[in-house]
Amino acid sequence: xxxxxxxxxxxxxxxxxxxxxxxxxxxxxxxxxxxxxxxxxxxxxxxxxxxxxxxxxxxxxxxxxxxxxxxxxxxxxxxxxxxxxxxxxxxxxxxxxxxxxxxxxxxxxxxxxxxxxxxxxxxxxxxxxxxxxxxxxxxxxxxxxxxxxxxxx
Numbered sequence: 001x002x003x004x005x006x007x008x009x010x011x012x013x014x015x016x017x018x019x020x021x022x023x024x025x026x027x028x029x030x031x032x033x034x035x036x037x038x039x040x041x042x043x044x045x046x047x048x049x050x051x052x053x054x055x056x057x058x059x060x061x062x063x064x065x066x067x068x069x070x071x072x073x074x075x076x077x078x079x080x081x082x083x084x085x086x087x088x089x090x091x092x093x094x095x096x097x098x099x100x101x102x103x104x105x106x107x108x109x110x111x112x113x114x115x116x117x118x119x120x121x122x123x124x125x126x127x128x129x130x131x132x133x134x135x136x137x138x139x140x141x142x143x144x145x146x147x148x149x150x151x152x153x
Contacts, residue, residue, distance in 0.1 A: 041085065044076030081123055087150045091118045095147055102140055115139070122146050 048069070051057040060067050087095065095118055101107050107115065109129075116129045119139050123146075127139070 041081065042077035043080035044073035047076065048073055078124060085122055085146045085149065087118070087122050087146050091122055092147065092150060094118055095143060107136075112136075115143070119143055 048057070051060075057069070060069075094114060098107070098111055098115055098118075101111050102115075112129050115136075116127055116139075119125060119142070120127055123142065127135075130136075
């Protein structure tokens with residue numbers, strides 16, 4: 001109960017733990033964290049969140065002043081990008097040129113090759129062009145998510 005009170009005071013929102021949800025049917029359940037606020041760019045950010053939550057980062061900083069955490073974090077983010085990936089300006093322009101063809105659902109060979117090149121640069125991948133509908137659909141969804149994240153106001 002103490003955690004619940006701290007959470008509501010800290011965030012200013014009403015959240016009822018799942019087991020007491022039945023006691024208050026008129027009040028909607030809010031999870032104790034908001035997934036949409038996660039601005040993780042990859043594995044490096046996830047590890048940093050974990051070490052901060054467990055207190056490992058404070059223990060390391062008390063022993064060593066500079067442990068190279070930021071460089072390691074940047075390398076891991078580059079190698080293993082997460083959901084929130086930003087596209088370069090060049091890739092944004094190239095993707096915008098492909099959008100009409102993507103919306104029509106028809107890409108010619110050159111457009112498909114360009115889409116794969118944008119995907120490989122954005123997500124640090126090594127995908128090769130193919131005619132697999134499911135693979136192309138997932139790729140377009142990921143590119144659209146990266147485009148929306150990059151171009152959001």
